[in-house]
Amino acid sequence: MALIGYARVSTSDQELQPQLDALAAAGVDRVFAEHVSSTSTHRPQLAAALDYMQNRVGDVLVVVAIDRLSRSLIEFATLMERFDKEGLAFRSLTQPFDTSTPEGRMVTHLFAMFAQMERETISRRTRAGLESARAQGRVGGRPFVVTPDLLESVLHLKTLKKTHAEIAKALRISERSVSRAVAELRRAGSLS
Structure with a gap:
């Protein structure tokens, strides 16, 4: 039986080292780590860790906390089902999860449901905050910057009867940016 560690942080400004230290202290044999949401x-x-564990009955995937593996109950349940079929186990260092026992499997599924509920609560609060900000006239996100060169390029491609998708691809911008540029051109009277 080998202990296979998986560490993940969501953003590049977060540090992996605390997770790597905890996994090393737990005696993991190999660690797979990444910066990804x-x-x-x-x-x-994660795919590499799962591939590595394939056909290695008895191996245990170890994470510092369950949210490092997944925040989706469906994904987590799917992984646990796969582990059961392949004779693998899962362990969290900071929560009482050890799927090598029936009790551990039950606790793991209960806490996965709580993690999913917490994520949905955070998402609901974020949406409510954004709606409140919009109602007060504030709009989040990166501001769209219309440059004269961009408008000229969009105008040229529009006169060539290119679609918004074709213009976006040619200029390496989003279709939404193309739509905004076209609207700006129409306001200026350059397009009908």
């Missing part, structure tokens, strides 16, 4: 579907180091 848990909501991202592309987590190459």
Whole structure:
């Protein structure tokens, strides 16, 4: 049986070292670590850890906390089901999760539900805050900067009957940015 560690932080300004230290202290044999959001579907180091554990009955995936692995109950339950089928286990260092026992499996699923509920609560609060800010006339996000060069390029491509998708691809901007530039051109009377 090998202990395989997985460490993850969501942003580049967060530090992996505390997780790596905790995993080393727990005696993990190998660690896979990455900087990526848990909501991202592309987590190459998690995929590498799971590939490494394939056909290694008895191995245990160890994380510092359950939210380092997943915040989605569905994804977490799917992983636990896969582990059961492949004879693998899961352990969290800071929470009482050890799926090598029936009790541990039950506790793991209960806490995964609480983690999902917490995430949904945070999301609901964030949406409420954004709606409140909008009602007060504040808009978040990066401001759209319309440069004369961008407007000229969009105007040229629009006169060539290019679609918004084609213009966005050619100028390496979003389709929404193209729409905003087109609206600006129409306001200025350059496009009909």
